[in-house]
Amino acid sequence: MDIRYASHPNEVKGFDTSRLREEILIESLFRPGEVTLTYSHVDRFIAGGVLPTGGTIKLEADQKEMGAEHFLDRREIGIINIGGRGTATVDGTAYDMETKDCLYVGRGAKEVAFASADTSSPAKLYFNSCPAHQTYPTVKAVISEANPRHLGSLTNSNERTIYQYIHENGIRSCQLVMGLTMLKPGNMWNTMPCHTHNRRSEVYFYFDMPEDGVVFHLMGEPRETRHVVVRNEQSIISPSWSIHSGVGTSNYTFIWGMAGENQAFDDMDMVAMKDLK
Template identity: 75%
Template sequence: MDIRYASHPNEVKKFDTERLQAEFQIESLFTANQVTLVYSHVDRFIIGGVLPTTETLKLEADRKEMAADYFLERREIGIINVGARGTITVDGTVYNMDSKDCIYIGLGSKEITFASDDAANPAKFYFNSTPAHKTYPTVKVAISEATPAHLGSINTSNERTIYKYIHLDGIQSCQLVMGMTLLKPGNMWNTMPTHTHNRRSEVYFYFDMPEDAVVFHMMGEPQQTRHVVMRNEQAVISPSWSIHSGVGTNNYTFIWGMAGENQMFDDMDAVAMKDLK
């Protein structure tokens, strides 16, 4: 398990490119027949990726770092399939997962396994996990069942569709909020005008990008902005004091996950464009 520690904004503004990447960027999440885990001390987030090809993979706790007998002993998890068709089995119950389907699994579930329907065209399971204090039921939502919200405009290069999966009016959880945003062709900007939310941290996972495309992910305090260059299937940790927006060389899709003080999607501290530096 890769460990990422919290960073003070006064220090971050002095970081060079390599240090920004080391602290906030998750460069690789998918390795064949492995479960990859990154533990962030910011809101005790665990970010992970599972790529089952020829094997069925089990989600297990890192005993040293988590001090738990099983992964969801004190946690909840949201998982979105960003690959081909596969299955997730939760304590014996099998859930079929098509591309962009989401499943929430609550506190106390003991055995979680992942498999692909076709080893040559595998599923890729991306997940966010946060501490939990109450058990909520396991719920799967197919993308075809999710209610899309169409926002933005081609005039501002941010015409997009947002799918909210785990939130106050959707799948119930203790603190995890999770969803997905798809930018339409010809649109490159996300989360601009930007904002912070000092009550919650966030993680972005960028995917559905061409091999030679990049997203310039903006971060830092509004008056001390920085950027991290993101490529396909990479994630970036956004602490609560940081903006989180980006612009790409192509349209793309990203998964957003939040944890912290509350679950209110609209709880944002807007940053005026004139105040960005």
């Protein structure tokens, strides 16, 4: 398990490119036959991925870092498949996972395991997890069952659809909010005009990008912005005090997950374009 600590905005102002990437960029999420875990001390958020290329792979707790026998003893988790068909098995019940299917698993599940239906086209299961103090039932949703929100315009190069899976009016959770955003062809900007929400942190996972494509992910305080170059299937830990926006070399898709004080998707502190520096 990779451990990341919280950084004060005044400290981040002095980071060079390498240090900034070390702090907030998760470069490798899918390793054949493994589960990868990155533990952020920002809202005790865990982001990870699993690439089943052989048999079944179990999600197990890092007992030293988590102090728990099972991964979900005191946590909940949201899982979205971005690869080939696979399964997620929760305490003996198997859930088929096609691409862009989402599975929420509540606190208290003892055993979670993953497998691919065809190892020549394996599943790629990306997940977010945060502490939970109440148990909600395990629920699966396909993308057609998510709540779609159509935002932006081609004129502003940000026409996109936000698919909400785990949220206050969808799959219920203790604090996790999760979904994905798909930009339409010819559109490159996400979340611009930008915002902050100091009550919640957020983790972005970028995918569906060409091999030579990049996203310039913007972060930092509105008057002290920075950027990080992100490539396909990489994640960014976005602190609650930071803006989170980005522009790509082509359209792309990203999964967003949030944890913090509330689950209100529209609870944002908008930043006027004239105030960005």
